[in-house]
Amino acid sequence: MRTHHPARRLRARRPLSIAAALATTAAALTITGSLGAPAVADPVSAASGTAPLQTCTAAQVRASERHWMFGNSAGIDFGVAGDTATAVKVPGATVEGSTVVTDTTGNLLFWSNGSSIFNRDNQVMPNGSGLLINASATQTVAAFPSITNPGTYFVVTTTGASEVGGDGQLYYSEVDLSLDGGLGAVTSVKNVPLGGSTDGSEALTAVPNATGDGFWVLSTKADAPEILAFEFDGDGPVSGTPVVSTLSTANGNQYGTLNISKDLTQVVQQTGSSTGRSQIRVLDVDGASGVLTERFSWDLPTGSGTGNNGYSADFSPEGDYVYATKIFGGARLYRYELEGASTSAEVEATGENIAAIGNGGQVRRAPDGRMYVANRGAAALGVVETPDAASPAFTANGFPLVAGTVNGWGLPQTVTGCPKPPNPPVVEVEGPAEGEVYFEGQEVPASYSCTSPDSTITSCEGTVPNGEGIDTSTPGQHEFSVTGTDDKGLTTTTKVTYKVVATVGLCRGTPLSLLNLTPGTANGPTSPCASDSRKVLRINERLTTNPSLLGGLLNPLLRNTVSTGVLTGTTTKGAGLAAATATVDDASVSLPGLLTLDVSGVHSEVRSQLRSCTAADVAGSSHIATLTLNGKKIVVGDKPLTIPLVVGSLSLNQQVRTGNTVTQRAIFLDLPGNLLDIAIGESTAGVVCGS
Structure with a gap:
């Protein structure tokens, strides 16, 4: 109670019992040692100061x-x-x-x-x-x-x-x-x-x-x-x-x-x-x-x-x-x-x-x-x-x-003012990227982090653990989320959406192609890419065609103009992958008046691998172990080479690439009219993302 006094006021105060005082002292934290001398601040002008932060409305x-x-x-x-x-x-x-x-x-x-x-x-x-x-x-x-x-x-x-x-x-x-x-x-x-x-x-x-x-x-x-x-x-x-x-x-x-x-x-x-x-x-x-x-x-x-x-x-x-x-x-x-x-x-x-x-x-x-x-x-x-x-x-x-x-x-x-609230955790998701398109089965490792300027992060959990692959198993829209929690109980959840699309690919392994015949071909020419393997033990083929073709150069037609040993074709379909190989043990082509060709150890392979829906690794190669043309041996190996003929040309280790699709031909005999073309050891593969 305040009472009037000329020098000071007197107020009744409730005394603190000895027991209460001892209990209070025991419960209190103690500070040992000297607090040191106060830090005396030099006066500063109002203009040079920084006002307390007022963030509330x-x-x-x-x-x-x-x-x-x-x-x-x-x-x-x-x-x-x-x-x-x-x-x-x-x-x-x-x-x-x-x-x-x-x-x-x-x-x-x-x-x-x-x-x-x-x-x-x-x-x-x-x-x-x-x-x-x-x-x-x-x-x-x-x-x-x-x-x-x-x-x-x-x-x-x-x-x-x-x-x-x-x-x-x-x-x-x-x-x-x-x-x-x-x-x-x-x-x-x-x-x-x-x-x-x-x-x-x-x-x-x-x-x-x-x-x-x-x-x-x-x-x-x-x-x-x-x-x-x-x-x-x-x-x-x-x-x-x-x-x-x-x-x-x-x-x-x-x-x-x-x-x-x-x-x-x-x-x-x-x-x-x-x-x-x-x-x-x-x-x-x-x-x-x-x-x-x-x-x-x-x-x-x-x-x-x-x-x-x-x-x-x-x-x-x-x-x-x-x-x-x-x-x-x-x-x-x-x-x-x-x-x-x-x-x-x-x-x-x-x-x-x-x-x-x-x-x-x-x-x-x-x-x-x-x-x-x-x-x-x-x-x-x-x-x-x-x-x-x-x-x-x-x-x-x-x-x-x-x-x-x-x-x-x-x-x-x-409470004076509304100081700024503590900063919640900051969650950054690098993978998957927001709005990104991935192909079905693509390997995309999750990549994310949780940080905080004001506290310690106690957990940082995503849909899958950091570094493990996100879900790309089914086409459609997907969501990926990461939640960061700090030692103050504050949480931040960041969500990203991404799309998974099916891939559209072609792959074909053609050991031999002539007169619309493709014996030993893996995954036929009109089929979407699929894993396949075919083998033919031997070919003996007569060319039958129009007697007036090439001014009668191929007339009269002869038997056994094309013969081969074992023909093997393979194709492989994977996640964003299309691949093919074609192998011919040996082959002979006899076109009297034009050429005689004997080869062995013919092999071609191609591979088209998507890194993403906008980038791919595309490669092809071929190899010819031995080649004899018109009785003359030519060392070819994997070198590309084109030889002019009386009619047409003979291309060796030829590659044609369009976008993500590559065709690799070990041997291609280019004669007038597509019907007469002969390819030995041809592989084709390509893959793109669907819509």
Whole structure:
């Protein structure tokens, strides 16, 4: 309870039993060794700083400020849109400061009166009582999320208060909302000292850093010209050593607040002294370094009708004004205009003594665009209806509370800003490629990776394991997915679609072709490619044709003009593959007056292998072991050679290629009229993707 005293306020505090103190100390984590000297930061200009990261929309800000809990069981529900205010009754009591954590869709997560943490059902969390505080601090407690550990929050408390000389110790505890069936519990990280034994005061808040992956916990140093900033990342304090910003004058040793502007770029501080002096400061925030740079500083008025002790200050919704309160001796509400001011004197000159506020208490801006003013012991709050207007329209007792609930001195803090969420895993799929077309049976190894800039990947699983073949067994559309999971429980699933098509191929192994006869041919000329093997032991063939053909050169027709040994043809069909071979052990061709040809060891082979539907490996070769033409031996081997004849020509090791199709002829006797052509050892193969 606050009672009037000319030098300081006296408030009743619930003593902590020896047993509770020992239990709390045993449960707390301890920090051994020296924290080191504070890192004193040189002042920087506002223009050179980097503002705290604000990534939430105006609607998200309003939703995150939906729930207020304060005083003796008092509360307000501003709705998800933040445009209504409904008084509610909340179990529990708060002497002064409190903090409420609501998500950006308006769902209450938990709240704290400093000494205990209550879940969304307003029940004390497991391990959630016995937080080390001074219940008489204006801002007893602040809370903020761990960005890299979703569902984890840090709660910071202070034992600093005017009754103990203004300074005290900061402590932090950890809330894990995944515990207790999703209602949350305080972990073993509880009442861990933060900074030195005099680094806490009545003023305590937190603001996001410049990159949105951590927070700065702000506190003032009693009787010293310093504001302290402790950096937190997702796992807790970065070092425990504060960044120190130096002020133009010393802070007081009594009541005080630190409140953040709507755009997170500025802090307004109220600090009071047992001498009666009360100061207001506006400071620019550098979210990268934690440095606060003083922009304006002025004193609240003193004398009759001005109130005794400065207590709190906050920005108006649009940031054009600062509202401040004094308590005792006729508590008052003041307003100062920042818009257009370039000096502290100019700001101080705009001061307005708005109204008396009963016993007084904290002033806070709300999501509905109004300012609310506490009046300790009253059953209603004061309301500034139009805080950014020329006439602010203050109404004392303008917001009645639920019957049976009353004000305390304080009003709650909410989580400031919407820092960027942690980055989920990044999943990259290289194979199969999105929209790619593969042929039936194609070997396509899966290739994918999962990475995260903020966490450790715990699993990276695809439709098939990395490096194994994807499904190309059936034509049609297929889907391939990969899910990456990190140690924070965040997942990312990437899906790609691909198409599998059947192949269209031809393959033919023709040992001998003459007069439309193809003995020993594997896979006939009109058939799609299929694996086949044929063998003929011997051929003795008479050419019968038109007696006048070639001017009677082939007339009279002779018997046994073509004879062969064993003829063998083979074809092979595989995944994207068409292949053929043709082999002739030996052959003789006798065309009196034109040529006599004797060969042995004739072989040809071709292969058309798709690498993809747009690329193929196509190759062919042939070989002739011995060749005698008109009684003369010619060494050929696999060399291509064309020999002119009296009529037509004789081509050896000839290859014809069109697209993915290749025809390889070991021997081709090209005579006028296709009917008379003779091919020995001819192979053809080609394959393409279907539609």
